[in-house]
Amino acid sequence: MDEFFADLDRLLHPDQVKRGKEQLIAYESDALTAFAQRPLAVIAPRSSEDLVEVVRLCARHGVPYVARGSGTSLSGGSLPVAEGVVIALNRLRRIVEIDAERRLAVVEPGVVNQWVSDAARDVGLYYAPDPSSQSVCTLGGNVAFNSGGAHCLKTGMTSNHVVGLKVVLPDGETTELGGGDSLEHVGPDLAGLFVGSEGLFGIAYEITLRLLPLPESTYTLLAAYDSLESAGDAVAQVVSSGLLPAAMEIMDRLAIEAAEAAVQAGYPDQAALLIVELDGEAALVDAESEMLAQVIERTKPVETRLAASPAERATIWKGRKGAFSAVGRLSPDYIVQDGVVPRLRLGEALSKIEQFSKEDGLRVANVFHAGDGNLHPLILYDGRNEGELERAEALAGRILRLCLELGGSITGEHGVGVEKLAYMSEMFAAEDLAVMDRLKAAVDPGGVANPGKMLPGEAPALSHQGIHPLEAAGVISRE
Amino acid sequence: MKIRDTKDLCELVRGDSAPIFVHAGGTKSVLDVRDASDVSGIELCDISVLTGIAEYEPSEYTMTAAAGTPIAELQSALREHGQYLPFDPLLVEAGATVGGTVASNAAGPGRLRHGGVRDFVLGIRFVDGLGHLGTQGAKVVKNAAGFDFSKLMVGSLGSLGCLTEVTFKVFPKPPNYRTVLVHQLDLRASEALLHSLLRTRTELLAVDLHSVEIGSSGRQWTLAIQIGGPDAGLDERAANLRSWARARTVSDHDVELLADTADAAFWNRTRELNWVDTRRVALKVPMTIPRFVELEKMSVFSEFDRVFSATQQLLVSLPLGETERVDEALMQLGLTGQLMRRGSARKSARVILGQRHGGMLLDRVRQALDPNSRFVQPC
Numbered sequence: 001m002d003e004f005f006a007d008l009d010r011l012l013h014p015d016q017v018k019r020g021k022e023q024l025i026a027y028e029s030d031a032l033t034a035f036a037q038r039p040l041a042v043i044a045p046r047s048s049e050d051l052v053e054v055v056r057l058c059a060r061h062g063v064p065y066v067a068r069g070s071g072t073s074l075s076g077g078s079l080p081v082a083e084g085v086v087i088a089l090n091r092l093r094r095i096v097e098i099d100a101e102r103r104l105a106v107v108e109p110g111v112v113n114q115w116v117s118d119a120a121r122d123v124g125l126y127y128a129p130d131p132s133s134q135s136v137c138t139l140g141g142n143v144a145f146n147s148g149g150a151h152c153l154k155t156g157m158t159s160n161h162v163v164g165l166k167v168v169l170p171d172g173e174t175t176e177l178g179g180g181d182s183l184e185h186v187g188p189d190l191a192g193l194f195v196g197s198e199g200l201f202g203i204a205y206e207i208t209l210r211l212l213p214l215p216e217s218t219y220t221l222l223a224a225y226d227s228l229e230s231a232g233d234a235v236a237q238v239v240s241s242g243l244l245p246a247a248m249e250i251m252d253r254l255a256i257e258a259a260e261a262a263v264q265a266g267y268p269d270q271a272a273l274l275i276v277e278l279d280g281e282a283a284l285v286d287a288e289s290e291m292l293a294q295v296i297e298r299t300k301p302v303e304t305r306l307a308a309s310p311a312e313r314a315t316i317w318k319g320r321k322g323a324f325s326a327v328g329r330l331s332p333d334y335i336v337q338d339g340v341v342p343r344l345r346l347g348e349a350l351s352k353i354e355q356f357s358k359e360d361g362l363r364v365a366n367v368f369h370a371g372d373g374n375l376h377p378l379i380l381y382d383g384r385n386e387g388e389l390e391r392a393e394a395l396a397g398r399i400l401r402l403c404l405e406l407g408g409s410i411t412g413e414h415g416v417g418v419e420k421l422a423y424m425s426e427m428f429a430a431e432d433l434a435v436m437d438r439l440k441a442a443v444d445p446g447g448v449a450n451p452g453k454m455l456p457g458e459a460p461a462l463s464h465q466g467i468h469p470l471e472a473a474g475v476i477s478r479e
Numbered sequence: 480m481k482i483r484d485t486k487d488l489c490e491l492v493r494g495d496s497a498p499i500f501v502h503a504g505g506t507k508s509v510l511d512v513r514d515a516s517d518v519s520g521i522e523l524c525d526i527s528v529l530t531g532i533a534e535y536e537p538s539e540y541t542m543t544a545a546a547g548t549p550i551a552e553l554q555s556a557l558r559e560h561g562q563y564l565p566f567d568p569l570l571v572e573a574g575a576t577v578g579g580t581v582a583s584n585a586a587g588p589g590r591l592r593h594g595g596v597r598d599f600v601l602g603i604r605f606v607d608g609l610g611h612l613g614t615q616g617a618k619v620v621k622n623a624a625g626f627d628f629s630k631l632m633v634g635s636l637g638s639l640g641c642l643t644e645v646t647f648k649v650f651p652k653p654p655n656y657r658t659v660l661v662h663q664l665d666l667r668a669s670e671a672l673l674h675s676l677l678r679t680r681t682e683l684l685a686v687d688l689h690s691v692e693i694g695s696s697g698r699q700w701t702l703a704i705q706i707g708g709p710d711a712g713l714d715e716r717a718a719n720l721r722s723w724a725r726a727r728t729v730s731d732h733d734v735e736l737l738a739d740t741a742d743a744a745f746w747n748r749t750r751e752l753n754w755v756d757t758r759r760v761a762l763k764v765p766m767t768i769p770r771f772v773e774l775e776k777m778s779v780f781s782e783f784d785r786v787f788s789a790t791q792q793l794l795v796s797l798p799l800g801e802t803e804r805v806d807e808a809l810m811q812l813g814l815t816g817q818l819m820r821r822g823s824a825r826k827s828a829r830v831i832l833g834q835r836h837g838g839m840l841l842d843r844v845r846q847a848l849d850p851n852s853r854f855v856q857p858c
């Protein structure tokens with residue numbers, strides 16, 4: 001290890017390598033604060049050349065590493081590896097190019113999701129995937145997790161928008177994946193394989209993204225229901241009407257309460273809220289919004305509201321997008337889960353979750369991407385109470401198993417990380433996991449790229465850390 | 480060998496036959512080897528027995544079908560519920576199957592609206608090079624667990640394993656369509672129209688540029704623009720698009736509006752590659768608009784019928800004798816092409832022209848999935 005650090009010192013400026021205990025604390029956890037691990041060092045390359053060299057050094061010395069964007073992973077994906085280093089990518093934050101003509105953006109991995117749309121707005125374009133964390137999370141992290149957002153029902157996840165990638169493989173080889181600047185490609189879709197590989201295939205150092213034209217018109221409807229079930233039924237009605245909304249989101253009473261407390265969205269005080277959004281060409285949205293209004297009317301909502309202005313639309317979404325952190329107002333700690341069920345079984349899933357919540361004596365708030373069956377139960381607990389974290393984790397596990405029983409998945413967009421390692425073998429057969437292991441071993445024979453994540457092995461022990469270190473340090477807050 | 484079931488397939492892969500070339504025994508697409516006469520050293524494996532739609536739940540937007548199922552069968556089931564495969568499969572009437580469509584990445588002009596094959600595969604079952612039948616991905620529209628093998632298989636041309644089943648994401652189909660054709664364009668005008676179209680906020684379903692032979696004096700282009708949606712407002716939208724086009728052409732006669740069957744027939748011809756002479760091969764070359772214009776100026780394909788699609792690919796009707804020249808030209812330009820239909824080409828003819836992609840990562844993927852080279856590599 002001394003040799004590794006000596007080589008590193010020769011390569012980088014001293015302020016690019018942090019080894020002091022206080023400097024490392026902020027990197028011990030990601031947004032899944034129940035897990036913590038102190039890295040040996042945090043290395044911050046300033047250029048992709050630096051980054052490639054750092055990866056090569058790690059490969060040569062067999063030092064395991066985890067890349068880190070903003071550390072907002074909710075599954076422990078950016079949790080440091082024991083006896084390993086963190087490669088922090090925040091300094092690689094250049095938007096290399098916005099190409100209006102070809103509708104592409106070329107970015108470094110540390111670029112924050114929202115910056116791309118901000119930079120493209122002037123030329124009438126935007127980057128579609130919109131995780132709720134979009135004002136902080138990085139495209140490198142988005143690529144690693146194939147992150148989604150409220151609008152991926154119609155426009156797809158990160159993967160559907162990544163046209164090309166420059167990556168450094170775990171052994172330090174660099175390679176380009178994807179069709180370069182064309183959306184189409186010839187040969188196996190390697191860019192598609194890399195997206196969602198949770199850092200196990202190395203580090204992306206340049207990302208080419210597809211941009212879409214800003215929708216000419218947006219129609220945002222909020223419908224309040226006196227039961228979660230009716231809101232779920234309304235989703236089924238919209239789907240069977242043949243409309244393809246840009247987004248369909250549901251929040252339950254507890255989530256509404258939290259959002260109200262945090263951002264005063266002025267939501268109706270009801271058991272469930274449904275947000276449906278149509279976007280696109282104005283004439284088309286006009287035609288479709290009439291159909292949507294009729295469908296919704298038949299679902300007998302207690303109240304409906306239309307966003308008449310961009311400001312009203314922003315308010316409706318502010319409550320939804322801030323719902324996770326808003327829950328922090330109701331409880332000292334919470335776990336965000338991320339299971340998927342077939343849409344038809346949403347109602348069943350929700351009533352089961354309610355039952356589990358009662359049985360286990362922990363409150364659960366539900367916020368979810370109803371359009372694609374992606375549930376985000378927020379399990380509230382107080383880590384200061386002996387055993388409550390463990391009970392919360394157990395409840396989370398019951399919910400994931402439920403998703404599998406109903407024919408779904410253990411994660412829709414937050415990834416497996418360390419948090420869902422134990423459930424991989426419930427979702428996949430042993431032979432299928434073996435194929436994944438074989439692939440990982442072939443791509444990373446030295447086992448240095450983010451080991452211990454995604455593929456079940458030994459999960460790190462749980463240790464309750466209270467609030468996020470960055471929050472404790474006043475760097476981030478839940479508001 | 481014609482397998483009877485997936486167990487047969489696994490055994491074949493585990494055995495010591497020559498490298499395996501999978502086909503579903505019916506299409507004229509790139510994977511077709513039915514009347515092959517020059518396949519010595521290759522074990523032909525006919526999986527046409529693996530057919531049928533396994534699951535279809537319209538409200539889930541998902542459909543699962545065996546790899547040998549004709550795409551036409553999927554489409555007719557989907558049509559009944561007003562849904563479709565948005566990537567717009569090619570060669571459907573010619574008999575394209577689920578496995579062949581995914582393996583050869585065969586997407587049509589409609590890819591423009593919602594994405595290509597890669598964007599609509601959710602899960603797969605496949606036999607890898609060790610003869611294991613496995614499942615990857617999921618049967619729900621959203622899933623982030625595990626590596627994305629489903630996408631990996633798109634464009635793999637059977638080289639990484641044999642698909643036995645695919646789960647697609649499907650979408651509601653626009654209830655009706657209209658197409659505006661703009662005739663008699665030269666390259667410059669075509670380029671300008673393409674660029675300004677892509678900047679409009681009109682929801683375009685497909686935009687193709689067709690070369691039109693005009694005798695000895697060379698070629699012109701016809702631009703085809705398709706929109707769609709509910710009947711309400713559709714005619715007005717089409718009229719707006721027509722005016723938009725008229726404002727940009729010399730004569731009103733150059734703009735034509737197609738509806739209903741005329742619209743369907745127009746796009747079907749493109750999709751079925753009916754415009755490609757059966758003695759020629761259909762070559763697909765992904766490229767952007769600037770690249771396309773550059774190629775046109777260099778006259779790489781000037782002799783041949785071709786369609787440039789705003790989905791960023793060029794399809795060319797290429798005489799067999801030209802493949803070597805084109806291979807070199809593409810190589811120099813850093814472009815890659817793939818045959819989508821072999822026509823009467825020898826089955827051992829090259830399928831991939833120009834620059835090879837994949838590099839180190841592909842080598843390692845192969846090493847993991849097919850360490851003993853049990854599947855034929857496309858050449």
Ligand SMILES: Cc1cc2nc3c(=O)[nH]c(=O)nc-3n(C[C@H](O)[C@H](O)[C@H](O)COP(=O)(O)OP(=O)(O)OC[C@H]3O[C@@H](n4cnc5c(N)ncnc54)[C@H](O)[C@@H]3O)c2cc1C
Nearest residue numbers: 069070071072073077109132138140141142144148199204
């Ligand atoms: C309040 C809140 C709301 C959220 N909402 C959503 C949501 O709506 N949808 C959603 O999908 N997620 C959501 N997330 C989860 C999280 O924001 C995403 O997973 C995001 O993509 C992580 O980005 P990051 O930059 O923070 O990555 P990090 O947490 O730093 O890293 C995540 C993973 O990516 C790897 N990685 C980072 N950069 C690279 C790179 N360049 N190459 C290869 N691997 C790399 C890391 O090694 C790690 O495994 C939310 C999180 C929070 C805290």
